[in-house]
Amino acid sequence: AQKITQTQPGMFVQEKEAVTLDCTYDTSDPSYGLFWYKQPSSGEMIFLIYQGSYDQQNATEGRYSLNFQKARKSANLVISASQLGDSAMYFCAMREGLEPDTGNQFYFGTGTSLTVIP
Amino acid sequence: DSGVTQTPKHLITATGQRVTLRCSPRSGDLSVYWYQQSLDQGLQFLIQYYNGEERAKGNILERFSAQQFPDLHSELNLSSLELGDSALYFCASSVEDYYGYTFGSGTRLTVV
Numbered sequence A: 001a002q003k004i005t006q007t008q009p010g011m012f013v014q015e016k017e018a019v020t021l022d023c024t025y026d027t028s029d030p031s032y033g034l035f036w037y038k039q040p041s042s043g044e045m046i047f048l049i050y051q052g053s054y055d056q057q058n059a060t061e062g063r064y065s066l067n068f069q070k071a072r073k074s075a076n077l078v079i080s081a082s083q084l085g086d087s088a089m090y091f092c093a094m095r096e097g098l099e100p101d102t103g104n105q106f107y108f109g110t111g112t113s114l115t116v117i118p
Numbered sequence B: 001d002s003g004v005t006q007t008p009k010h011l012i013t014a015t016g017q018r019v020t021l022r023c024s025p026r027s028g029d030l031s032v033y034w035y036q037q038s039l040d041q042g043l044q045f046l047i048q049y050y051n052g053e054e055r056a057k058g059n060i061l062e063r064f065s066a067q068q069f070p071d072l073h074s075e076l077n078l079s080s081l082e083l084g085d086s087a088l089y090f091c092a093s094s095v096e097d098y099y100g101y102t103f104g105s106g107t108r109l110t111v112v
Helices: none
Strands: A012-013 A019-021 A032-039 A046-052 A064-068 A074-079 A090-098 A107-108 A112-117 B005-007 B010-011 B019-022 B031-038 B042-050 B053-057 B064-068 B074-078 B087-094 B107-111
Touching: A012 A019, A019 A112, A019 B074, A032 A064, A032 A074, A046 A064, A046 A074, A074 A090, A107 B042, B005 B087, B010 B019, B019 B087, B019 B107, B031 B074, B042 B064, B042 B074
Parallel strands: A012 A112, B010 B107
Antiparallel strands: A019 A074, A032 A046, A032 A090, A064 A074, A090 A107, A090 A112, B005 B019, B019 B074, B031 B042, B031 B087, B042 B053, B064 B074, B087 B107
């Protein structure tokens, strides 16, 4: 089974509107971390936001928020007030286990390509 | 600048050849991870080193090898290259907590 599933290969959003990028995950480990990364056309991977499995509140970082629904195993990224510079690939990722540097690899989804329309 | 340095940024080589990709982690990060990103496979974990020792292994081919040196920089060696090895190779490093990776800007390898 896929560890991370992103079902939206491509999304379009009007500038200044909000958009939600979907991510579901699969793990039996009670301790895990969920991450979102942005990959613009230049290729670099940029960390956006993190949510730990024991965090009670949804994570927020500026215009980014993570809608964490533990029972549904979903970790959707919400981008508010979209900007043209938000056009990029977005990857959801999960790390099982929260112990530092124990060799737990990250699992990445296949990504969602977001295009912001002026 | 993320603090993780990868060289070279671009590499074009012929099938059957061998190349070495280099990564310098962020200052203070002991872990280095290598990932391969191709169009058909997405982001695939290859291998992790922690303070000079191999910590975890993913979908790394036998033709590929890596090491981490005492100064913590890491090299990924790719040999007997095939067309299908063309991809973006990322290095990432992490601090000693669970927070996450910092990625380098990647090395784009093209095998012709």
